[in-house]
Every structure is written in structure tokens, then in C-alpha cells.
Amino acid sequence: MKASPRQQRLLLDLQDLDTATARLKRKRAGIPERSELAALSGEAESAKASFMEAQRELDGHGAELARIEADVEMVRQRRTRDEQLLAVSTSPKEAQALQSELDTLTRRTGELEDRELEIMEAQEAAQAGFDAAEAVLSGVEAKRTALREQIAAAEAEIDAQLARQADERGGLSAEIQRDLVEIYEDLRGRIGIGAARLRGNVSEASNMSLTPAELSTIRATADDELIFCPGTGAILVRVEGE
Template structure:
């Protein structure tokens, strides 16, 4: 944005100098016609002095215009580099947005598949057990967790030997809860 403003300012200055140069050239052409038609030596001398001044002014304007054109060319090169870099960033952003879109679509498909699977499993579970699970999950954030060895995955802590003994003595079809997290413990025979 800054380079664009700088480039626009330089171009406006070049255009102004070109306009000034053209005005000086027009004035010079008019004076040359007047000097050719002049019959007074004094008037011719004054016109010649003005022509000399206009020639110097034309040279100054053209020199300044060339300097500005060179600076504008350098600014344009920097602008083109910045535009190319921005284009590269835009390309990478588009690729990232596409990858994010694909990942979101994959996540949505996985979530849909998991919801269907959960609905199928939930249909096989007794309604009162499912209700207890939902109530525990809403209260504690975790509905059920596996008991792996002596560690509850609900709290990620080892259970005390007395707690573990009580849980192991409970019948396999009875519900037991993790003392640390309050989640339903799923006892898995790891043998």
C-alpha cells in the first residue's frame, strides 16, 4: 500500500513535469515565431533572452523528469517484488484454507459416523443404564471410564488397594463408580 502511494506520487510528479516541459516548449515555439516576424532589434533581443531562459528551463525540467523516472522505475521494481510476495502468500493462504476445509469435512464425516455408531450402541444398552451414563456425564464431564489394572482412566490415578478390592468383589453386572472422578468404571478383563 505504501509503495503504491509512493509510486502514484512519483507518477503524478512526472506528469506535472511533462506538462511544465510542454508549456515551456509551446512558449519557445511562440517566441521563435515572434522573433521571426519581429522588425525591432530591441524586441528581437528581448525575445532571444527569453528563448535562452526557456532553453535552460527545458533542460532543467527534462533532467528532473529523467531523475524521477529512474526513481519511479526502482519503486516499481520494489512494488512488483512486493506484489509477487503477496501473491505467494495469497496462494499459500488459499492452499491452507482448502486443507482446513478438507479437514473440517473429514471431521464432520467422522463425527457423523461416530454419532451413528453411538446411536447403534445406545439402542443395545438398557435405558436406565444409558440414563445413568448421561446423568453422570452431565454432572462430572466424564460418563464412563475404563479401569486399567489399578488405574482409573476417569481420574488417571491409581486406586487405593481397599477401593480396588471393593470394586473387584462387586459382581460384574453391577455398576461401580470411580472414587476420584465419579465416572462409571468399565471393568475390562485384560487377561
């Protein structure tokens, strides 16, 4: 196939753009903060599990304390009633029964107050544990948020570069004859590179020196005739004049 030397050189510009684009895409996929964010996943799960456990413990103490306070209130109301009945009672037997119940309620009040104190102390310790777990979780989430923001910023910068290169590639492709672009695209899709320079006796497609026989064949080929790398099959563009 024939293509002017200028057209062939435009292929090198197209390849340089495609190489730069591929490099940017690899850079986007390999943004360092991605691995840091992934590494925090386990730490975040552990911190969340600890936080949830601390919350359950704190809630459990709160529920138990509420039950005890309800019992204390019930006993208080019962004592108030018995005291009122005792104050107006005229029956010794009834008065003795009321007093016995009051003694029992007094003991029960003491037991409940002791238990209430124990729960309040446990609740205080649980609150400290909850606060510590919450601080750890907040710290991990803050790190993750910061990393996500850094990733988003890096992606936005790279995407802007990719967009500029895509625009440039579109304009450049329009300058190259269609059949030549089609050959280039087919080669790039199959072997990863569409065109490369031939500098002296070295093919930049394979980074290897060509044999004297291969060079002789190339030198005998007209400048407007496409030549291909013997090692890779990519289009070779002669650039001895650069």
C-alpha cells in the same frame, strides 16, 4: 439402579465413541497448519506494508513525472508561439523581448529535461523495489492460501469422521435404556467421563487399584446393579470375562 450387564457394556462402547470424538475435536483444533498460518500473520502484515510503501513511492514518481511532462509541453507551446511571433515581428524592441523570453524558455526546457531524467531514473529504481515487494507479498499470500487449503481439507476429513461417529452414537444410544444414558451423560458432563472398565482390581476411570474392602463390596453387588468408581464417581463396568 439396575441395568443388565449387556446394557452396562454398551455404555463402554458409548464412552469409547465419546472419547474418540473428543480426540478428533482436539485434533481438529490443533491442526498443525493453524499455527503455521498464525505465524505468517506478522510476515504478511510486514510484506503488505512494504508493498504499500513501494506503491506509494512509485505512484509519487509517476505523478511528479506527469507534472514535469505537462510543464515541458507548456514550455514547448510557449516557445512555438514566441518563435512564430519573432518570425513576423518588425519591431526591434519586440524582437529583443521575444528572443530574451526564448532564451529563458530554452534554459527552462533544459532544467525540466534534467529533472525529468532524474525522476525517470528514480522511477526505474522504485519500479524494481515495487516488483520485489510485490513478489514477496505474493509469496506470503501463496503460502497462506496453501495453508488455508490444507486446513480446510483436514477439517473436512475430520468432520466426515465426526459425522460418522455421531450417526453411530445415535444408533448406540437408542439401544441403551434412557435412565442409564441420562446417568451416563450427567456424569460425563460433570467429571469428563461417564463409564469405564474395572479390570481386575484397577479402575480405568482413575487408573488406580481399588482397596480390598472396595473390591469386596463390588463382588457382593449383583451383576445388574450399577457400581461407581470410588475415586471419580464414574460408572464402573465389570469386564473380568473379556
